[in-house]
Amino acid sequence: DTEVTQTPKHLVMGMTNKKSLKCEQHMGHRAMYWYKQKAKKPPELMFVYSYEKLSINESVPSRFSPECPNSSLLNLHLHALQPEDSALYLCASSQSHGTSGSETQYFGPGTRLLVL
Amino acid sequence: AQKVTQAQTEISVVEKEDVTLDCVYETRDTTYYLFWYKQPPSGELVFLIRRNSFDEQNEISGRYSWNFQKSTSSFNFTITASQVVDSAVYFCALSEAGTGRRALTFGSGTRLQVQP
Numbered sequence: 001d002t003e004v005t006q007t008p009k010h011l012v013m014g015m016t017n018k019k020s021l022k023c024e025q026h027m028g029h030r031a032m033y034w035y036k037q038k039a040k041k042p043p044e045l046m047f048v049y050s051y052e053k054l055s056i057n058e059s060v061p062s063r064f065s066p067e068c069p070n071s072s073l074l075n076l077h078l079h080a081l082q083p084e085d086s087a088l089y090l091c092a093s094s095q096s097h098g099t100s101g102s103e104t105q106y107f108g109p110g111t112r113l114l115v116l
Numbered sequence: 117a118q119k120v121t122q123a124q125t126e127i128s129v130v131e132k133e134d135v136t137l138d139c140v141y142e143t144r145d146t147t148y149y150l151f152w153y154k155q156p157p158s159g160e161l162v163f164l165i166r167r168n169s170f171d172e173q174n175e176i177s178g179r180y181s182w183n184f185q186k187s188t189s190s191f192n193f194t195i196t197a198s199q200v201v202d203s204a205v206y207f208c209a210l211s212e213a214g215t216g217r218r219a220l221t222f223g224s225g226t227r228l229q230v231q232p
Contacts, residue, residue: 040225041224041225042207042222042223042224042225043161043207043222045219045220048219056219088159090159090160090161092161101147101148101149101211101212101213101214102149102166102168102211102213103211104151104163104166105163105220106163107153107160107161107162107163108160109158109159109160110159110160112159
């Protein structure tokens with residue numbers, strides 16, 4: 001089973017709202033990722049968690065706040081977003097991260113976010 | 117620095133035609149991994165294949181085949197007898213074993229449209 005689930009599928013929020021995106025995997029993977037994808041562009045890495053610890057932050061603005069409550073769950077807390085933050089947010093997981101670069105990442109279906 | 121180039125922005129074929137998607141990469145590492153992902157309109161990136169730099173054997177999986185040539189730094193993907201369900205954006209990606217970042221570098225993607 002290579003399933004990564006994400007909720008919600010769609011989200012519309014105002015610039016003053018606070019919302020959270022959720023990601024879950026039950027493959028026993030110990031690395032989880034957040035990506036942002038704008039239309040007609042490839043995914044851009046935002047954060048990597050390895051063994052529930054933040055290991056990579058790609059200089060993401062602080063209005064995006066990741067959280068990894070346990071090895072199966074990954075959240076992305078959103079606050080005071082801008083319209084240019086509208087995008088598809090993808091979560092991924094892999095067996096591990098940082099050992100050899102060989103780990104295959106499995107992606108969820110994404111959350112389509114619109115910031116008004 | 118690593119780089120992945122997918123020069124074909126968009127390809128349109130008629131069902132049952134064969135189609136090849138090109139991927140050219142740049143890396144200074146001797147150990148690296150190449151991936152192909154499919155992204156249908158629903159948004160989820162679907163893992164198709166992983167190949168390491170020491171394995172130049174071509175691979176076939178049903179209607180899909182991959183041609184890895186280190187001499188030309190290419191990892192091309194062929195779909196034989198294309199079907200409408202193959203319509204998607206296809207991403208080639210590279211991961212290096214030697215860098216500290218251990219992140220996927222994606223190409224810009226090739227949008228494939230298969231007309232009935």
